[in-house]
Amino acid sequence: MSAKDGAEPETRLIHTRKDRLGRVTVNPPVERASTVLFRTEEALYGPKPTYGRMGLTVHRELEEGFRVLEGARFARLAGNGLQACALAIASVVEAGDHLLFTDSLYGPTARFCEERLKKMGVAADRFDPRIGAGIEALFRDNTAAIVLESPGSLTFEISDLPAIAEVAHKRGIRIVCDNTWGAGLHYKPLALGADITVQALTKYVVGHADAFAGAAATNDGGLAVKLAATSEDWGITLAPDDAYLAVRGLRTLKTRLKAHEAAGLEIARWLETRPEVAGVIHPALPSHPDHAIWKRDFTGSNGLFSFVLKPYSQEAQIRFFDALTLFGMGFSWGGFESLIIPCDEQLTRLPGDWTAAKDGQLMRVHVGLEAPGDLKADLEAGFAALSAG
Ligand SMILES: Cc1ncc(COP(=O)(O)O)c(C=O)c1O
Missing domain, CATH: 3.40.640.10 (Type I PLP-dependent aspartate aminotransferase-like (Major domain))
Structure with a gap:
């Protein structure tokens, strides 16, 4: 062998x-x-x-x-x-x-x-x-x-x-x-x-x-x-x-995935502490309702998760996105770059699903390979802009 x-x-x-x-x-x-x-x-x-x-x-x-x-x-x-x-x-x-x-x-x-x-x-x-x-x-x-x-x-x-x-x-x-x-x-x-x-x-x-x-x-x-x-x-x-x-891409997949995973978890945990955020939806966090099944069946996570932004006006949300200089707004994920999209518009779910009762805007985040501290500073600028109007 x-x-x-x-x-x-x-x-x-x-x-x-x-x-x-x-x-x-x-x-x-x-x-x-x-x-x-x-x-x-x-x-x-x-x-x-x-x-x-x-x-x-x-x-x-x-x-x-x-x-x-x-x-x-x-x-x-x-x-x-x-x-x-x-x-x-x-x-x-x-x-x-x-x-x-x-x-x-x-x-x-x-x-x-x-x-x-x-x-x-x-x-x-x-x-x-x-x-x-x-x-x-x-x-x-x-x-x-x-x-x-x-x-x-x-x-x-x-x-x-x-x-x-x-x-x-x-x-x-x-x-x-x-x-x-x-x-x-x-x-x-x-x-x-x-x-x-x-x-x-x-x-x-x-x-x-x-x-x-x-x-x-x-x-x-x-x-x-x-x-x-x-x-x-x-x-x-x-x-x-x-x-x-x-x-x-296959050759470096594991190394990149581990970096996305670590940075994703750091940002997700930080978002959980933010007053502007109603909740973070990341299966590797104990707060996720399916965390036990995730722990049983998965061996890791990555940089893709969602959070619910508390209710803010349309204008405030525009200011939030305008203030971001590292997170880009665009579809797809898995690349080296950080992305964010508001996704209420895409949500089509069975009647009675939890998303109907959620209070705020669902945001999907892809945490890329930038330094997590820089990404937090970027989101912090966005959060500051929410109430700057
Ligand atoms: C879970 C999942 N499956 C499939 C696709 C489709 O992949 P592609 O954009 O290569 O067609 C996407 C794209 O975002 C996806 O998120």
Whole structure:
């Protein structure tokens, strides 16, 4: 056995290159190609990918890295995270089926379930992310799949994946889990009962806000065949330069994630002490209602969480955002830069959800790799501006 065989994931993510003998570069080559040339007809129609759409060297390397991250046997790449979610979900349902999806699923994925799949003959219903084994009451004879995202987008509920998997698997229902927040290093959905795990690699894996990529992985050979067929029928591809940036991101993922985690916790704890803040929603804080499940199932957190700003006028909120010079207002997360977005406008939740009763504006924060002291000073300037009108 070589040192590589029993190595930790962060070591294996650095050593995905297969052949270290002979002339080989540390990084994989980026082949920008549609056409691949062959000498014989046999090779042209052979088992290896013979067309650039199915990916070349850099894609194979990224698939290997994603398998390491998720503890999976099979992986399939996509052009972005949303496409990877659509690919995974469409691989486990067909016309006539019923799907259940978590109420705090990433908005565009929820729209895919609710609107696109409906046009394709699949009915879909939302469920409370905290439902646990109670999800059984929502099963219909034709329920084929459950889509989870834990923590949930914007509101960060943690779902009890093992409890849901236990009741789902008794009925042959498949579970797809969006693992973008856990990033593979801090959460292992396949080991906890999911059938397919998905990530928007655009976030922490790429890590520099300069490329899109997505991936889905499974340990089930039958599902791997379905993922491959769906991907090929839809013509799903990942641009080689973006695949390269994702491979490069893998090498430093653990180090960056740990830095995001430490800074995120520091800012979250500080926000809990601020008089302007009604509450902080971070699963790694004991104040989070699902902290016990998070502690049981996750091995770490990152820089993405939310807080509720106490009620302030629209003008005061504008002054708050205007005063920030380090936190930028923009979508996405997982890059080196700190971001903040007001997210009430995006909240579409089941009636009776806690968000309807919350008193104040929900803000999502991504804590980047800047010095935490500077980030606190930036937010402090924003808080001072709230009452400066
Ligand atoms: C949890 C989650 N899943 C999927 C996506 C989609 O990723 P992409 O922007 O690469 O399509 C996002 C994007 O914000 C996300 O937050």
